[in-house]
Amino acid sequence: MKQHWISLALAGLIAAGASWADSGTLIRATPLKQKPLLDAATVSELPANSRLNIVARKGAWMQVKTASGQSGWVKLLNVRTGSAGSGGGGGLGTLGKVITTGSSGTTVTTGVKGLSAEQIENAKPNFAELDKLKQYQVSSGSATSSARQAGLGAQSVPYVAYTRGSASGSNTDATSPMNRRP
Amino acid sequence: MKQNLISLALATLLVAPLTHALDLGKLVDELNKNPDLVNAVSGAVQNTIDANRTIGPKEEAAIGDGLAANLLGAAPLVNDAALQRYVNQVGAWVASRSEAPNLSWRFGVIDSPNVNGFATPGGTILITRGLYQKLNDEAELAGVLAHEISHVLLHHHIRAIQAGKGREAMGNALQGFASYKQGDTARQIGANALSGMSEVFVRGLDKDDEYEADIRGMALAARAGYNPYALVSVLQALSAINPADGTVQLMFSTHPAPNDRLNKIDQVVGDKLERYATGAEETQRFYRLK
Ligand SMILES: [Zn+2]
Numbered sequence: 001m002k003q004h005w006i007s008l009a010l011a012g013l014i015a016a017g018a019s020w021a022d023s024g025t026l027i028r029a030t031p032l033k034q035k036p037l038l039d040a041a042t043v044s045e046l047p048a049n050s051r052l053n054i055v056a057r058k059g060a061w062m063q064v065k066t067a068s069g070q071s072g073w074v075k076l077l078n079v080r081t082g083s084a085g086s087g088g089g090g091g092l093g094t095l096g097k098v099i100t101t102g103s104s105g106t107t108v109t110t111g112v113k114g115l116s117a118e119q120i121e122n123a124k125p126n127f128a129e130l131d132k133l134k135q136y137q138v139s140s141g142s143a144t145s146s147a148r149q150a151g152l153g154a155q156s157v158p159y160v161a162y163t164r165g166s167a168s169g170s171n172t173d174a175t176s177p178m179n180r181r182p
Numbered sequence: 183m184k185q186n187l188i189s190l191a192l193a194t195l196l197v198a199p200l201t202h203a204l205d206l207g208k209l210v211d212e213l214n215k216n217p218d219l220v221n222a223v224s225g226a227v228q229n230t231i232d233a234n235r236t237i238g239p240k241e242e243a244a245i246g247d248g249l250a251a252n253l254l255g256a257a258p259l260v261n262d263a264a265l266q267r268y269v270n271q272v273g274a275w276v277a278s279r280s281e282a283p284n285l286s287w288r289f290g291v292i293d294s295p296n297v298n299g300f301a302t303p304g305g306t307i308l309i310t311r312g313l314y315q316k317l318n319d320e321a322e323l324a325g326v327l328a329h330e331i332s333h334v335l336l337h338h339h340i341r342a343i344q345a346g347k348g349r350e351a352m353g354n355a356l357q358g359f360a361s362y363k364q365g366d367t368a369r370q371i372g373a374n375a376l377s378g379m380s381e382v383f384v385r386g387l388d389k390d391d392e393y394e395a396d397i398r399g400m401a402l403a404a405r406a407g408y409n410p411y412a413l414v415s416v417l418q419a420l421s422a423i424n425p426a427d428g429t430v431q432l433m434f435s436t437h438p439a440p441n442d443r444l445n446k447i448d449q450v451v452g453d454k455l456e457r458y459a460t461g462a463e464e465t466q467r468f469y470r471l472k
Pocket of ligand 1: 329330333392395437
């Protein structure tokens with residue numbers, strides 16, 4: 001058992017690897033919880049825009065360390081990573097330009113066409129490789145028994161409704177009424 | 183020049199009912215003098231009609247196979263049978279929990295350091311080695327695959343091709359279907375039409391398509407027994423990559439910024455799926471790629 005815990009911890013360390021020094025920013029004021037549970041004790045109330053070091057993730061929660069050295073858990077969705085922080089726009093604005101075509105409301109983002117875009121544009125179909133891909137296909141029966149062996153169980157989960165055209169807030173195109181669908 | 187003449191002729195044809203019969207007569211005269219133009223015009227009209235109609239599952243599958251072959255022409259599969267089998271086991275399991283469990287679902291990891299994923303109509307899904315290497319556990323892989331599976335279920339790429347630049351190419355492909363011999367129809371589509379339709383992977387989908395795939399994909403991953411919030415972790419990892427990094431340029435130019443996707447998930451899903459957050463994250467079978 002102890003052996004198991006050590007290898008688990010080790011695996012965790014290895015897995016954490018690159019994300020070891022990751023940091024994030026709170027997008028809203030959030031309680032720092034002692035455990036990844038809503039009814040766990042609150043360590044402190046963290047204000048919006050607090051910088052956090054990311055320690056681990058579990059379920060809908062993220063284990064963090066604050067600048068003042070406090071440790072605890074916050075909801076994953078309250079944290080944004082990257083230099084953009086709570087800005088939400090990422091770095092896309094510096095890269096590309098959003099073009100909206102009025103009639104269809106279709107938004108495409110153009111910008112630096114990296115090598116891979118050119119590779120796709122200039123590609124010739126490789127059907128031999130497609131045949132290879134087909135050989136790896138598995139039946140849903142095989143996938144189901146493999147999943148069961150891996151400890152996975154089916155759940156009954158309804159889809160969360162999404163209303164198209166509700167794109168709002170942080171999007172560069174949100175100000176254009178042409179881009180909203182009825 | 184020929185292109186110009188065609189559009190001119192087309193435009194004239196379209197407004198023809200409103201114009202004087204004499205003008206139409208002039209056009210017919212013009213067309214009679216130039217038989218090539220007649221063929222070009224009727225071909226273009228026919229292709230436009232074809233590109234507008236509903237695409238059946240067989241046609242979708244053939245177009246998807248052709249598009250997958252094109253992507254594989256840009257980057258072949260990672261030469262690692264165990265990896266490819268593993269990704270198919272996870273992907274087929276997630277897809278089996280969808281409303282279309284009997285589609286021909288196939289999954290592959292392609293050998294590119296770029297971070298990206300591609301869904302093709304009919305159920306073939308490819309993710310890059312660069313993206314795979316960012317994933318920490320099976321729930322994150324399931325989250326990524328569930329996003330791509332959702333694009334297939336919602337016919338996002340076929341519709342984007344129909345509405346966009348690949349429209350004429352698809353018209354050409356569809357017009358050919360009637361004359362295709364039985365068997366491997368994807369090979370009969372032709373490289374030019376495939377190339378035209380592949381433009382969708384360079385231009386990207388509608389932002390709503392991406393948000394919808396994220397949100398439906400989370401529920402799908404939960405149905406397969408995974409923590410649906412693993413997708414949030416993937417998007418946070420993508421957000422931490424410098425956008426100037428060449429490996430993310432195509433993905434960032436064809437998708438909303440990761441933080442925009444996180445904001446949308448925050449707004450639409452929020453805590454609605456938290457009762458499934460105790461789902462699986464790490465599995466023993468997770469295949470680590472060095
Ligand atoms: Zn997508």
